[in-house]
Every structure is written in structure tokens, then in C-alpha cells.
Amino acid sequence: MHASQRAEDNHALEYAVISANALRLPVLVLFCIIPSLPFATGLHYAFMLEGIDEVKRSLANRGIGFIVRKGEPEGIVTALSEDAALLVTDADYVRSGKAWRERISSSVTCPMVMVETNVVVPLGVTSQKEEYSAATIRPKIWKHALTYLVAPHHEEVTITSSERDETGLLQKDRRLLLRTLAKTRTRQLSSTFKGGTSVAQRLLSEFVEQKLPTYASLRNDPAEDSVSHLSSYLHFGQISPVTVASTVLGHQTEGADAFLEELVVRRELAMNYVHYNSNYDTLMGVSSWARATLEDHADDRREHIYSYDELENARTHDSYWNAAQKEMVNTGKMHGYMRMYWGKKILEWSETPADAYSRALELNNRYELDGRDPNGYAGLAWCFGNHDRPWKERPVFGKVRYMNDRGLERKFDMSRYVERMETHP
Numbered sequence: 001m002h003a004s005q006r007a008e009d010n011h012a013l014e015y016a017v018i019s020a021n022a023l024r025l026p027v028l029v030l031f032c033i034i035p036s037l038p039f040a041t042g043l044h045y046a047f048m049l050e051g052i053d054e055v056k057r058s059l060a061n062r063g064i065g066f067i068v069r070k071g072e073p074e075g076i077v078t079a080l081s082e083d084a085a086l087l088v089t090d091a092d093y094v095r096s097g098k099a100w101r102e103r104i105s106s107s108v109t110c111p112m113v114m115v116e117t118n119v120v121v122p123l124g125v126t127s128q129k130e131e132y133s134a135a136t137i138r139p140k141i142w143k144h145a146l147t148y149l150v151a152p153h154h155e156e157v158t159i160t161s162s163e164r165d166e167t168g169l170l171q172k173d174r175r176l177l178l179r180t181l182a183k184t185r186t187r188q189l190s191s192t193f194k195g196g197t198s199v200a201q202r203l204l205s206e207f208v209e210q211k212l213p214t215y216a217s218l219r220n221d222p223a224e225d226s227v228s229h230l231s232s233y234l235h236f237g238q239i240s241p242v243t244v245a246s247t248v249l250g251h252q253t254e255g256a257d258a259f260l261e262e263l264v265v266r267r268e269l270a271m272n273y274v275h276y277n278s279n280y281d282t283l284m285g286v287s288s289w290a291r292a293t294l295e296d297h298a299d300d301r302r303e304h305i306y307s308y309d310e311l312e313n314a315r316t317h318d319s320y321w322n323a324a325q326k327e328m329v330n331t332g333k334m335h336g337y338m339r340m341y342w343g344k345k346i347l348e349w350s351e352t353p354a355d356a357y358s359r360a361l362e363l364n365n366r367y368e369l370d371g372r373d374p375n376g377y378a379g380l381a382w383c384f385g386n387h388d389r390p391w392k393e394r395p396v397f398g399k400v401r402y403m404n405d406r407g408l409e410r411k412f413d414m415s416r417y418v419e420r421m422e423t424h425p
């Protein structure tokens with residue numbers, strides 16, 4: 001278990017249970033805590049471990065063994081699977097996760113099966129290539145989505161296992177463990193959001209009852225709290241996108257359509273981007289027309305240039321941008337609409353587009369609880385023109401879409417948003 005950290009609606013886990021029952025063998029789940037993940041802070045590890053505590057309890061109730069080890073998965077999985085009849089893993093689409101699965105597949109002696117359970121439609125079924133935009137991938141996803149929007153078949157295990165976390169890693173002093181896991185220091189070790197499948201399920205129910213009816217009209221407004229807040233739970237695989245999409249699909253409203261466009265089309269476009277584009281985490285990954293126009297305007301005069309430190313500490317002349325940066329640092333989650341404005345402004349206020357890209361990526365991955373996610377790489381690439389079309393040419397941005405503060409003021413009550421971020425504890 002790596003990318004889909006949950007005991008519920010997990011196709012990889014259920015595949016393992018069905019196979020074990022057929023072989024009359026027990027199931028043992030292994031979770032590796034990988035120390036010093038790039039940019040990850042104590043906040044990310046704390047959220048993840050809250051989810052893992054719950055996985056441990058749920059698996060024990062089902063008679064499924066569960067062990068936790070600290071270290072890179074490659075050696076640990078290979079050694080443990082020497083005694084296994086079958087190795088089952090979930091799927092990941094970022095470079096590191098794909099690479100170690102690949103290496104394990106050539107070093108283990110038992111059969112190995114990878115089951116995708118963090119998307120609605122398996123990536124290769126939707127498309128065999130990098131898609132240009134939401135418009136090109138949308139029909140390909142919806143052609144198959146209804147086939148895949150079903151919960152995995154659930155069986156009880158016939159041979160139970162009592163193997164448990166014998167290293168006691170999860171029982172260790174949490175603060176001490178978090179310090180050894182993350183190189184970077186964080187001011188606080190818990191965010192506004194508590195990790196775990198049950199919290200994600202509660203957020204989903206509240207969203208459907210209270211926010212879905214107005215999601216289509218209010219989701220972009222940063223002054224409103226009208227979004228699901230599910231991104232970090234989806235990032236760690238603590239809730240299945242199939243569960244979320246199936247719950248919302250039952251409500252045939254404008255809100256449901258708008259939500260499924262984000263959760264299924266935009267999210268799976270992001271997965272497609274990182275899977276098929278090996279440069280997904282640099283400016284080189286962005287469409288060639290966008291890179292060319294940014295290059296043409298690389299020497300344009302920038303009215304403001306801010307250092308990384310000034311950006312990190314929200315010390316720019318722009319109170320809306322500062323509020324967004326504070327929201328991210330203080331809560332672990334910036335509003336989605338402000339993420340677009342935030343990324344565009346970093347492009348405007350940096351010496352070069354490549355510099356802007358790497359600084360934005362670092363801030364995003366360090367401070368967003370849902371950071372290091374395909375959505376983050378695709379979201380940033382969008383700020384630099386990817387998955388978008390050329391617009392009217394202008395300084396610095398060239399033909400890449402521009403955003404300004406007046407646009408925010410026209411649409412939203414920005415003073416309310418700024419005030420809320422100023423008063424956040």
C-alpha cells in the first residue's frame with residue numbers, strides 16, 4: 001500500500017483479498033514510511049500517519065495483517081515478498097513511485113500485479129498519449145467512466161492474519177517520529193485538516209448536503225467556503241475518487257456536473273500529464289507554443305521582482321496575493337481560484353519564467369497539504385499556458401493568459417477574503 005492509503009473501496013486491497021482467498025492464504029499489507037520526501041514537512045507526515053492509524057484499525061477488524069516499515073520500499077518489499085505467493089500494489093503516476101515499482105517488478109520472484117485505484121478510469125484505458133487539454137480528454141474519460149464507477153467487490157478474508165506493526169513505529173512518540181522523517185522544520189505539526197478516511201467521508205457528506213447545490217456558482221469565490229476540501233485526502237489516497245464521484249453522480253444538478261468536471265476530468269487530465277510527460281515538474285513540460293512566447297518576452301521589464309524569502313513571507317505589494325500565501329502557509333490549503341492568480345503573479349514577479357516555475361513549485365509542494373500531487377504539477381503548468389490556448393499578446397506573459405487584481409475585484413468581495421486571512425490564528 002503506497003498511493004492509496006485506505007482500507008475502504010480500495011481495488012488493490014480487494015484484489016489481494018480475492019486472490020488470497022482463492023489461494024487459501026492470508027493477506028499481509030505493508031506500508032513503508034519513506035523519510036525525507038522532497039519538500040515534505042512534518043505537516044504532511046502527520047496528516048499521512050493519522051490516516052495510517054485508521055488503516056491499521058480497519059485492517060485488524062477484517063483479519064488482515066499490517067506492518068509498517070521506515071525506509072525506501074524497494075529493498076523492504078523485495079525482501080518481504082520472498083515468502084509471498086503474490087505481490088499486489090496500487091498505482092502511482094509520479095516519476096519516483098513509477099520507478100521503484102518498475103525495479104521491484106524485475107527483482108521479485110513471485111508474480112506482481114499493479115491495480116489502479118486512485119483514478120476513476122485507468123489511465124491507459126482513457127488515452128495512450130499525452131492529451132492536449134480538457135476538451136480532448138473529456139469525451140475519452142466519459143466514454144468509460146460509468147463502467148468504472150462501481151465500488152470494488154468486497155469479500156471477507158478466509159484465512160486471517162494477526163501480523164501487526166511489530167517495529168512499533170506507529171506507537172512511537174509522534175513528534176519525535178515526525179522530526180526524524182522530515183528534514184524541513186514546520187511551525188506547526190497539525191494543520192486545519194485531520195487526516196484519515198473517516199474525516200474524508202464526513203467532509204464528503206457535508207459537502208453533498210450543504211455545498212453541492214451552490215457549487216457551480218460559488219466554487220470560484222475565495223470569500224466563500226463552498227468547496228469540498230477533499231484534495232489532501234485524495235492526494236494520500238485516503239478516499240477513493242470512485243466513492244466521491246459515485247456519491248455526487250446521484251445528484252443530477254448543475255453543481256454535480258461542475259464538481260465531476262473538476263474531480264474526474266481535470267484531475268485525470270493532471271494524471272495523464274504527469275504519466276505521459278517526463279518533464280512534468282519543470283517549465284520544459286509546458287506546451288511548446290507557451291514556452292516559445294514566454295521565451296520571446298523573457299527580457300521584458302518586470303515592474304516588481306520579489307525574492308523567494310519575500311514571497312514565502314507574503315511580503316509583496318499585492319494584498320490579495322499576500323492573503324492567498326498566508327492562507328496556504330497557515331491552513332495548509334489555498335483556495336483553488338487563488339492558486340491560479342498566485343501562480344500567474346509569481347510568473348510576473350520573477351527574473352525568468354524558469355525561475356518562476358521552480359519557486360512556485362517549491363512553495364506549492366512545501367506548504368500545500370495536497371502538494372507533490374499530479375494536480376499541483378498540472379495546475380502550475382496551466383499558469384504557464386499548458387492545457388490552455390493562446391490569448392492576446394502582452395508584456396512578460398506573451399500569449400499566455402494573464403490575470404489581474406481588478407478581475408478578482410469584479411467577481412468577488414476580496415476585502416472579505418483578505419480580512420479572513422488576516423484574522424486566521
Ligand SMILES: Cc1cc2nc3c(=O)[nH]c(=O)nc-3n(C[C@H](O)[C@H](O)[C@H](O)COP(=O)(O)OP(=O)(O)OC[C@H]3O[C@@H](n4cnc5c(N)ncnc54)[C@H](O)[C@@H]3O)c2cc1C
Pocket residue numbers: 219227228229230231232234235262263264266267270334335336337339340343364368370371372373375376377379380382383
Ligand atoms: C497553481 C496551482 C497549484 C495547484 N496545486 C495543487 C496541488 O498541489 N494539489 C492538488 O490536489 N491540487 C492542486 N491544484 C488544483 C486545485 O486548485 C485543487 O485541487 C483544489 O483547489 C483543491 O480544493 P478542493 O478539494 O476543496 O476542491 P474542489 O473544488 O472541492 O474540487 C474537488 C476535487 O476536484 C479536483 N480538482 C479541483 N480543481 C482542480 C484543478 N484545477 N485541477 C485538477 N483537479 C482539480 C481535486 O481533486 C479536488 O479535490 C492546483 C491548482 C493550481 C492552479
